[in-house]
Amino acid sequence: MNPYIxxxxxxxxxxxxxxxxxxxxxxxxxDRLRFLGIFSxxxxxxxxxxYAAIRRMSLEGIDTKNILGxxxxxxxxxxxxxxxxxxxxxSLRILNDIEKRLEKEGIFIINEKELxxxxxxxxxxxxxxxxxxxxxxxxxxxxxxxxxxxDTSGYLAVKLIMxxxxxxxxxxxxxxxxxxxxxxxxxxxxxxxxVLPSNSEKQHIILLDDVIRYNLDxxxxxxxxxxxxxHMVKITRDAQLEFDSDLSKSFIEKxxxxxxxxxxxxxxxxxxxxxxxxxxxxxxxNRMKIDSTDSIIPGGRYHNRRDYMDxxxxxxxxxxxxxxxxxxxxxxxFDGSMLSSIxxxxxxxHAPYQSFSYIIRFLREAALDPNVQSIKITLYRLSKNSQxxxxxxxxxKNGKKVTVQIELQARFDEASNISYAEQMxxxxxxxxxxxxxxxxxxxxxxxxxxxxxxxxxxxxxxTGNFSESSxxxxxxxxxxxxxxxxxxxxxxxxxxFEVNYRVHRYKHLIVSPxxxxxxxxxxxxxxxxxxxxxxxxYIKLKMNSxxxxxxxxxxxxxxxxxVKIQLVVRGICxxxxxxxxxxxxxxAISIVDNYLEHSRLYIxxxxxxxxxxxxxxxxxxxxxxxxxxxxxxxxxDGIKQELMETFEISWKANVKARLHSNTFENVYRxxxxxxxxxxxxxxxxxxxNKLEVVTEII
Numbered sequence: 001m002n003p004y005i006x007x008x009x010x011x012x013x014x015x016x017x018x019x020x021x022x023x024x025x026x027x028x029x030x031d032r033l034r035f036l037g038i039f040s041x042x043x044x045x046x047x048x049x050x051y052a053a054i055r056r057m058s059l060e061g062i063d064t065k066n067i068l069g070x071x072x073x074x075x076x077x078x079x080x081x082x083x084x085x086x087x088x089x090x091s092l093r094i095l096n097d098i099e100k101r102l103e104k105e106g107i108f109i110i111n112e113k114e115l116x117x118x119x120x121x122x123x124x125x126x127x128x129x130x131x132x133x134x135x136x137x138x139x140x141x142x143x144x145x146x147x148x149x150x151d152t153s154g155y156l157a158v159k160l161i162m163x164x165x166x167x168x169x170x171x172x173x174x175x176x177x178x179x180x181x182x183x184x185x186x187x188x189x190x191x192x193x194x195v196l197p198s199n200s201e202k203q204h205i206i207l208l209d210d211v212i213r214y215n216l217d218x219x220x221x222x223x224x225x226x227x228x229x230x231h232m233v234k235i236t237r238d239a240q241l242e243f244d245s246d247l248s249k250s251f252i253e254k255x256x257x258x259x260x261x262x263x264x265x266x267x268x269x270x271x272x273x274x275x276x277x278x279x280x281x282x283x284x285x286n287r288m289k290i291d292s293t294d295s296i297i298p299g300g301r302y303h304n305r306r307d308y309m310d311x312x313x314x315x316x317x318x319x320x321x322x323x324x325x326x327x328x329x330x331x332x333x334f335d336g337s338m339l340s341s342i343x344x345x346x347x348x349x350h351a352p353y354q355s356f357s358y359i360i361r362f363l364r365e366a367a368l369d370p371n372v373q374s375i376k377i378t379l380y381r382l383s384k385n386s387q388x389x390x391x392x393x394x395x396x397k398n399g400k401k402v403t404v405q406i407e408l409q410a411r412f413d414e415a416s417n418i419s420y421a422e423q424m425x426x427x428x429x430x431x432x433x434x435x436x437x438x439x440x441x442x443x444x445x446x447x448x449x450x451x452x453x454x455x456x457x458x459x460x461x462x463t464g465n466f467s468e469s470s471x472x473x474x475x476x477x478x479x480x481x482x483x484x485x486x487x488x489x490x491x492x493x494x495x496x497f498e499v500n501y502r503v504h505r506y507k508h509l510i511v512s513p514x515x516x517x518x519x520x521x522x523x524x525x526x527x528x529x530x531x532x533x534x535x536x537x538y539i540k541l542k543m544n545s546x547x548x549x550x551x552x553x554x555x556x557x558x559x560x561x562x563v564k565i566q567l568v569v570r571g572i573c574x575x576x577x578x579x580x581x582x583x584x585x586x587x588a589i590s591i592v593d594n595y596l597e598h599s600r601l602y603i604x605x606x607x608x609x610x611x612x613x614x615x616x617x618x619x620x621x622x623x624x625x626x627x628x629x630x631x632x633x634x635x636x637d638g639i640k641q642e643l644m645e646t647f648e649i650s651w652k653a654n655v656k657a658r659l660h661s662n663t664f665e666n667v668y669r670x671x672x673x674x675x676x677x678x679x680x681x682x683x684x685x686x687x688x689n690k691l692e693v694v695t696e697i698i
Contacts, residue, residue: 003556003582004574005662006069007049007547012083014571014666017088017592019064020658020666023094024626029105030311030319032098033593036091037309043084043358046307046475047269048239049411050149051080051295055268080373081295088271102666106202111301112214113236115450119196119204120214126194127144127215129210137219141180146287148181151237154304156212156230157272159280162224180223181283182229187234192307198241209302231276233284234303237265239411239631274298280548297597321594326355327687332480339364339369339449339458342480343467346636349478350646351464352595354685356471359478360387362460366447367395373455374401376494377445380422381413383469389420393427401522405432405497407440415505432497435628436515442616443478444656446490457487461632463599463614474598475613479632479639486632491657492632511628512617520619523604523611524554524563531562538564540603541648545572546619559585568650570597572620573660587670590658593680602631612640642690649686653679 014275037110039393058073068076086254093198099109102530115123136148149155187211188193194211196204209232212219216228270290272281290296313320319326332347341347350360366372375395405420408414425431432441443462448455464476482489496504496511502609503514510519524539531537546552546567552575559565560581567577567588577588591597591654600615617629634640655678657669671677 010572017666028319030225031321033311037306041306052238052268060492062137103428108204112210134189136185139182149235151235154182154186155233157233158230160225163224188589232269232274233304235267236269238268269295271297271299324684329354332649343482347480348639351471351682352475364390372449374448378405378442380407380410381465381467383467388466396428403430405440435500438628440628442628444490458482459487474596477599510631511627517624524558527563528558528561535607538605540566542568542601543618547572547574548619548621551619559583576662590656591657593656612643644690649682650679
């Protein structure tokens with residue numbers, strides 16, 4: 001038996017869990033649409049990154065059986081395509097079910113053939129005023145080279161059957177009638193979902209694709225055609241960045257060039273409306289040079305279903321999850337000095353249950369405090385109109401020395417990060433662009449403040465990105481501290497960014513790429529020794545993904561020694577739990593619910609003197625060996641207890657928890673005789689109760 005679950009199939013199984021949420025009739029209807037959008041967006045990224053990487057191995061003839069787990073790249077590509085076709089079919093069935101249920105709620109998603117008279121008038125005017133100026137339409141027959149098709153856009157493949165032959169190059173003759181082909185790019189500058197005016201309680205929405213279909217004659221009226229049809233197609237390209245070797249160019253220039261070149265990456269997936277005419281499909285496949293080595297996926301009438309993440313709510317909040325207001329952190333007030341509070345004790349922020357605004361407030365205070373000398377921070381992904389960046393620029397304008405390590409290679413955020421980097425550079429912020437060959441994925445900040453002629457450090461260490469937008473839906477942990485032990489080590493990480501050849505020793509933090517693997521192995525070895533000595537021994541890990549075979553082997557070894565291991569792994573899990581003489585002491589679940597489980601939390605029994613860590617690193621080879629990651633010990637007893645309690649809340653989940661296995665079945669953990677326990681709802685109640693207890697004491 002292969003002791004590992006295939007990484008790619010495990011990821012597709014995770015995305016199937018997202019699809020389960022879209023199918024779940026207990027999920028509010030508009031949130032079911034959101035999960036369909038997430039499923040589609042995830043699949044796009046999978047093809048751009050993982051499928052593309054395996055395809056490159058296949059084309060280069062690399063022997064991949066050791067890399068991919070005893071399967072050839074060619075076979076794995078075929079397996080992936082089969083799974084995806086099945087999942088796409090399921091997603092269409094789910095969408096059809098959601099639309100029927102929306103109709104019962106008075107919400108109708110209609111196409112261009114279902115418009116009434118008033119709606120037709122509105123659509124014509126809307127097209128002329130809003131859509132037509134944004135359209136890119138290209139006639140294809142006479143072009144020597146096929147135009148660039150972007151992998152982030154959707155297109156309508158248009159076929160015109162002309163009334164009579166005309167001079168010029170003819171694409172194909174059908175019964176002596178000329179056929180012309182064109183392509184229309186669906187503009188991103190116009191909302192994909194157009195809300196139609198209504199005189200009744202019913203609400204109607206039409207997709208932008210169908211607005212264009214209804215107005216095809218407006219676009220192509222210069223042609224004398226007898227029939228016209230339009231079917232959606234979509235392409236996905238290899239997202240690998242190719243770096244320019246020109247030494248005269250700056251790092252920003254090289255990244256910018258690479259991002260632009262990504263637009264012409266090799267196609268890896270072609271999705272088409274299965275109702276398209278066979279000759280039209282063949283024309284596009286031939287002209288776009290797509291063959292059987294690419295993943296060719298038959299789909300429905302509409303693609304780019306990631307846009308359903310932004311489906312209009314129409315004021316129907318009864319069809320959405322109730323949004324809980326972020327709670328305050330007990331004892332940490334917005335109306336006082338955060339630095340003064342943090343000087344007295346550590347505080348933990350658990351977003352989105354608690355307010356991410358504390359991070360903004362911390363930076364705003366540091367920017368204005370006359371005694372603050374410097375701010376150092378790492379940035380990986382940022383939201384649009386980032387308040388983090390605004391706060392840092394504000395600090396620089398107030399004379400603080402602001403140093404920002406910004407990761408320009410954060411996948412799919414490169415262009416945004418380049419823009420922010422240029423903006424900060426113009427305002428006097430000192431920028432560091434990382435370490436050659438390593439992505440900087442750590443989430444750390446250090447503030448230096450002069451107090452009584454001495455430099456005192458304050459800071460925070462997090463499991464997630466400093467992004468206001470993701471903090472609303474990603475669960476993450478952030479430790480605010482003035483502990484000199486932790487922050488002295490954190491400052492050394494920034495020194496490593498500036499002087500890469502000097503490898504520091506860290507007394508408290510666990511830092512990749514130099515120490516994380518070896519330190520976690522030692523922590524696991526200690527649990528193994530304790531178990532063999534008859535002492536209490538357990539390991540409790542919560543993370544996004546687990547795919548590193550060496551770490552999995554070490555957990556297998558711990559299981560065989562009798563260490564009880566509980567894993568909450570949201571995404572990829574290559575470990576097979578519950579196998580006799582291999583992993584019978586390991587249980588593993590995944591929680592997929594309203595929020596994206598993103599926090600990394602590691603707990604080791606240590607003979608009932610638990611050691612607790614929060615981290616930016618998953619148990620993946622890239623996090624352990626090829627990135628700068630920071631794992632932080634928790635020394636505050638109250639916070640340590642809080643984190644252990646929150647792990648138990650996650651572990652008790654029996655509503656949105658699925659069991660990891662090598663059967664890829666996504667079986668829900670059963671309630672048994674226990675009451676339904678939905679971890680994310682219980683987590684919010686947990687923090688509500690903590691506030692109420694403090695209030696009662698006061």
